[in-house]
């Protein structure tokens with residue numbers, strides 16, 4: 001599997017081919033990715049035949065589009081049969097890819113379809129990077145109208161807790177930046193508050209953005225929604241986020257999935273605004289994309305607007321995110337859930 005090989009180790013895979021073949025192959029894999037080996041036109045046919053089955057470390061089980069073709073979701077099947085998801089979203093000034101870092105997730109957040117499955121395994125760095133390369137290859141063949149024809153932004157917000165798969169996440173960031181040429185500023189690592197990983201990330205050389213999913217500021221309530229809060233309490237999470245901001249100068253995002261009757265009160269909004277002011281963070285609020293495994297629902301529009309208004313009244317910078325691709329199960333884990341239950 002080509003993406004499961006270190007980019008610098010491709011020479012060994014190619015055996016007695018001339019050295020420049022590895023450069024050509026690296027170019028196809030990381031700079032101008034193509035969907036099939038046959039499009040690698042400067043490689044000899046015998047070599048293309050030899051690597052034909054080794055291009056992607058997954059096959060595509062399902063491709064779904066929504067939002068008039070501006071959101072595309074893939075359910076990939078890895079070589080061991082595991083399924084992972086990626087979602088591509090085209091905007092006027094950027095094309096953002098949401099990628100998975102694990103098969104399943106051990107964090108068990110109650111409102112999340114992936115959390116309900118439990119944890120299967122970590123993704124290899126190559127399986128993480130291949131999601132970006134595949135999206136680039138797909139975009140080259142099927143551009144989204146009026147959006148950049150390459151992935152401009154990567155967010156680790158798909159299946160899994162990336163900081164619990166620390167080494168593979170970091171190696172994938174190295175390949176995206178050093179090999180693919182993406183800016184670290186176009187990459188966002190999202191965590192539910194895995195404090196040891198947050199602290200290690202401070203010492204890395206990449207100034208990636210850090211998004212911290214809070215979902216509640218009241219410790220007992222947060223533990224119900226985000227069980228890892230019992231191990232890494234919210235105060236430690238906020239302290240680590242604050243230190244990351246101080247070290248990197250990258251504004252922290254606080255992510256908040258709004259759930260009716262759970263975390264949509266005035267008290268929660270005031271607490272969230274207070275934390276955001278304290279660590280100079282930006283708040284992203286998104287109404288819950290409901291999953292069939294939970295009875296949780298998003299609040300109605302008026303309630304969402306009131307929550308946002310309270311945040312602003314208390315001096316917070318906040319963006320209400322649209323729930324892209326609701327009709328294609330775009331929230332993390334939902335497509336896999338649908339595929340397994342059909």
Ligand code: SF4
Pocket residue numbers: 105106107108109112113114115116158159160161192332
């Ligand atoms: S919300 Fe993220 S951290 Fe929580 S269970 Fe789902 S994938 Fe894991």
